[in-house]
Amino acid sequence: MKRRSGVILRRAALVGALAGLAALAGCGPPPTLVKRHGYWADQSVQATAYNHRVRFLVLHYTSDHADRALRVLTGPRVSVHYLVGPDPATRDGQPIVRQLLPERLRAWHAGVSSWAGRHHINDSSIGIEIVNLGPINAPGTPRRWQPYGDAQIRAVIALARDIVTRYDIKPANVVGHSDIAPGRKIDPGPAFPWHRLYEAGIGAWPNPQRVAYYRAQFIQQKPDVGAIQRKLADYGYNLPVTGQMDARTHTVLRAFQMHFRPTTVDGVADDDTLARLWALDERYR
Structure with a gap:
């Protein structure tokens, strides 16, 4: 009888100890409660309307x-x-x-x-x-x-x-x-x-068939300067539409060529450069 009573007491003590540990653990902050300098931040509910800083x-x-x-x-x-x-x-x-x-x-x-x-x-x-x-x-x-x-x-x-x-x-x-x-x-x-x-799946590049199509078009009739400036601006470059082939336009054309037609970087709006620009704008913008 004494032995049985001892087993019961030991079991009761173990249960009590486990309950105490559980209570102690319950006293700590939940993982969504973050301590900062002078306050706690409750992160248990998260907003869903946001976007990344990185674009x-x-x-x-x-x-x-x-x-x-x-x-x-x-x-x-x-x-x-x-x-x-x-x-x-x-x-x-x-x-x-x-x-x-x-x-x-x-x-x-x-x-x-x-x-x-x-x-x-x-x-x-x-x-x-x-x-x-x-x-x-x-x-x-x-x-x-x-x-x-x-x-x-x-x-x-x-x-x-x-x-x-x-x-x-x-x-x-x-x-x-x-x-x-x-x-x-x-x-x-x-x-x-x-x-x-x-x-490798990174960045943009013009479709060769569309480049060939636009090149053939521009051999017949080249776009005017205003249209070229608008296409460069539409693609992303910071370029005002002046209708004049000014120094800024030549500079932007050189930047475009360094990226998409690096064999000749001269800032000249030739048919091949313009065909690549039109094909890129059509594909991505």
């Missing part, structure tokens, strides 16, 4: 070597979210890229800029700097551009694909610094393989 992905080159670029980008005047080196290290067969800022923070990489009717693109973008010198020509020689490495571009593709997928960034909103600041900036330059990114 654009901007690609740059550093115009400098990796070590100095890293010092500059972690200094007091300029910053970026990601830095891709010339020959990225790998882990488990996948490239390693430097993340210098959390994506939720506003990096200082775009400067005075605009795209698709929005200004101050730092506010709504993620920036990727790619280690590349850009122009490498000696004085008095034709301009040459440093090529991008294969492993480097594979790392850029992996990073960019992840970003555009998570934020649902539209193809025409994957841009170069030269697109959002024509004339002031020329990176990532005509050596950057935009078409390779497009083939």
